[in-house]
Amino acid sequence: MAELTPLSAETLGTLCADFESNAANRLAMNAVTAAGIDKVARNYDRARLLQRRFSVTVDNGTVTHQDRSGRCWLFSSLNVARFVAKKNMGLKEFEFSQNYAMYFDKLERINYFLKDMAALVEAGEPADSRLVQHLLADVMGDGGQWTMAMNVYKKYGAVPKDLFPETESSKNTGPMNTQLRSMLHTEVARMFADPSKIDEIVAEGVAAGHRILTIHLGEPPKSFDWEWTDEKGEFHRDGEITPVEFWNKYVDAGLEDYVCLVDDPRAEHPKGKKIAIEHLGNVAGGDPTEYLNVPNRFMKDCVRRILSEQGIPVWFGADCHPMMDRESGAWAADLFEYGRVYGFDFDLDKEQRVRFGDSAMNHAMAFVGVDVDEDGTTTRRWRVENSWGDKIADKGYFTMSDDWFTEFVYEVAVPKSMLPEEYRKALEEPAISLPAWDPMGALA
Known part of the structure; x- marks a missing residue:
């Protein structure tokens, strides 16, 4: 052993x-020291040549803003859904309540976490085990996955934003999450102290979570009167409707049946196989969070086809931080030349970055455009709808080079009907189960 x-x-x-x-x-x-590393390392030629023109563009209107929260996965999934809803209602601008979606995600996640921990206590898992400590440290973050979002919408539907608007706590979730986390830690400590009272502790924890969430986020509507004026000036009245009815009626694109494809580059995880992360979920009894591991090129082809043939945005998860110019809204694999500034060769490939903790998906967005070469299949760059407001980039829309997609995009959600027969069969097989701390679960 080295000394x-x-x-x-x-x-x-x-x-x-x-x-x-x-x-x-x-x-x-x-x-x-005078200008900061990004201004010094910025690749001038690469930046100026990354154009904002696309052969296929899906117009989704004004971008949304998640403020000081980690709700990107909810914002981006609702951005896909609002495109469908706007088309069905003839609206130019429309936004779903992200606060409503977060309220029920967190309520369900409280129940999921407490019952998951109860099962571990009853199975004799030590309080200081790596698993228990990981789950305690990670609880009540804002992150999530496409399947988890669909679990919420299928069970609770969705409502227009003006009927359940943002609150101080939905825009800045840190203080609320701190209180929820402390409450859950308290309840888990009680479980370990007296396992005979686990059912009572779970019930009390869910009730406390409901109170805390309602105090911070408000009481969500159970039904509402829906009326609107479309972009042609015509008035419509739908009468009283529940959030589930609203979702089923106006978001009728089958999003709930989409499949999540991932590019897990580690050699021990073969392509064409399903993978899952242990203890990752939100709605008990909902669809499990599972992915089909496929080549990055297949993911690109699916996204290109959806944009060009179906004309609908595509949800995806990526590691958004590397090689990002936030203000101009650009990503390219060589956008910054850090190695030349430092005299160091940053030469990890995608598999090594995942394996050694240098990269994992941490942000969800939606593809809304692509530039395709004259051959009809070769992709050159991508247009991205972000949820960081319209004061940056191209009014909030980012441009991604195709090589950045290869290196830093990990997941996309696509219709199951797009999969070849071999991949559909793979969905019926048991998933390769990865531990709770695996980087493929990082977005949640």
């Missing part, structure tokens, strides 16, 4: 001398 030795004064002196001996190091220091 842990201190950094010596001699070694430090050598490092300083080596730094000083290279004029490029001092030039880089002068530039980065």
Whole structure:
């Protein structure tokens, strides 16, 4: 075993001398300390050549804004749904209540977590095990997956945003999540202290969670009168309708039956097989969070076909941070030349980045455009609807190079009907089960 030795004064002196001996190091220091690394490392030629023109564009109107919350997966799934709803109602602008979706996701997740933990306690799992400690640390975040969003919409439907608007806590979820997390930690401690009272503890925890959520987010409507004026100026009245009825009537594109495709680049996880993350879910009894592992090229082909043939946005999950120019709204695999500034070769490939903790999907958005070459199949760049407001990028819309898709997009949701027979058969087979801390579950 290698010995842990201190950094010596001699070694430090050598490092300083080596730094000083290279004029490029001092030039880089002068530039980065004054302007910041991204302005210095920005690849001018790559940035100016990344155009915002697309051969196929799906117009989804004004972008949404998730504010200081991690609700990207809900915003992006509702952005797909609102496109369908707008078309059905003849509206140019429309937005679903993300607050409503989050309310029921968190309520269901409280129940899911408490019952999951109760099962672990009853099975004799130690409180200090890696699994229990991971679940305790990760509880009550804002993240989620496409299937989890569909579980909420199928059970609770959706409502227009003006009927259940944002609150201070939905726009800035940190303080509310802290209280929910502390409450759940308290209930789990009680479970371990007295397993004979687990059922009572679960019931009390769900009730406490309901109170906390309602105090922070408001009381969601059980039904509402729906009326609207379409973009032609014609008035429509639908009468009283429940949120589930509203969803089923106006979001009739079969989104609930979509399949999640992932590009898990690790060699031990074969393509064409289904994978799942243990203990990942929100609605007990809902659809499990599972993915079909496929080549990245197949994911691209599916997205291209949906945009060009069906004309509907496509939900996806990616690692949004690498090589991102947030203000101009651009992603390209070589958009920043960090290695040239530092004199270091950042040479990890996609599989190594996932395996060694350098990359995982952390943000969900929607594809709303693609530029396709003259051959009709080769993709060049992509248009992305983000949920960070309209003050950045192209009024909130981002441009993604095709090579960035290859390197940093991990998941897309597509209709099951698009899959070839071999992939449909794979969906019927048991999933390869991955531990709760696996990076393929990072978005949630």
